[in-house]
Amino acid sequence: MxxxxxxxxxxxxxxxxxxxxxxxxxxxDRNTYVEIRTDYGVSIVKLYNQTPKHRDNFIKLVKDDFYDGLLFHRVIEQFMIQGGDPDSKNAEKGAQLGDGTLGYTIEAEFRDSLFHKKGALAAARDDNPEKASSANQFYLVQGKVFTDEELDRLEEVRLKGRQIPEYQREVYKTIGGVPHLDQNYTVFGEVVQGIEIVDQIAGVPTDEFDRPVVDQRMQMRVLRRGEARRLERQLEEDR
Incomplete structure (x- = not known):
């Protein structure tokens, strides 16, 4: 029996x-979503399960309130907005930022399917040969839309012959992004709601160090399971 x-x-x-x-x-596997609140409004990012080390580290820092009150300290229009420097929380006006760390790095998690399209969430890093990521500094891609000719030229000059996959080329030609960063910086999430916030912050006046003249602060929190499910239903309906 x-x-x-x-x-x-x-x-x-x-x-x-x-x-x-x-x-x-x-x-x-459930998707984890993080709300990034700014003076311009709210963006929501989805963290990729394909990059678990970056995902888990980011979740921990958000839950520890690490990012609350920090600045988007480096902003370049048609490129990206960067934040997460702990030194930015109480920084004086005009101070150059970008060197603040937590004393450890995250091993690179490059995935061919995860690339620097507009809205991508990626980890900043220094020039270490392993391309290990900063534990705390990140950026959100604004980028620009490319033509086929521009992508061909990019492959030849900046990518040193590396071919951009056709499905990625279509994204870079329609949505836009920053293709020369692919396979150099770990992409570990993407904006799923509120991409206009990235555009607004990317367009603010900056100083000689690319720091916004008016401080752009952030607050973050992880969406609860019920909120995440409602968001996913809404995103599905909007497709």
Whole structure:
């Protein structure tokens, strides 16, 4: 009798769809979303499960309130907005920022499918040969829209012959981004709501150090499970 029940249980697993198997055992990966609140409004980013080290580190820092009150200290229009320097919280006006660290790095997690399209969330880093990421500094891509000719020229000059996959080229030609950063900086998330906030901050006046003349502060929090589910339903309806 026990053997018969065991056989039936195994057969039931084999015939149910993959998503149901994950649901049975509670192993289905859930997406984590982080709200970034600014004076211009709110952006929401999805963290990629394909980059677990960066995801988990970012979640920890957000839950520890590390980012609250920090600045987007480096802003370059048609490129990106960067923040996360702990020295920026109480920085004097006009002070040059960007060197603040937490004393450790995150191993690079390059994935061919994760690239610097507009809205990408990526980790900043210094010039270390391993291309390990800063534990705390990040940037959100604004970028620009490219033509085929511009992408061809980029492949030849800046990418040293590396070919941009066709599906990525289509994104860079429509949505835009910063393709020369691919495979050099780890992309670990993307803006799913509020991309206009990135555009607004990217367009503010800056000083000689690319620091906004008017401080652009941030507050962050991880969305609760119910909020994340409602967001996903809304995003699905908007498609």
């Amino acid at each position: 026990i053997r018969k029940i065991l056989v039936l249980f195994i057969l039931s697993i084999l015939v149910v769809p993959a998503w149901a198997q994950f649901s049975i055992f509670g192993k289905k």
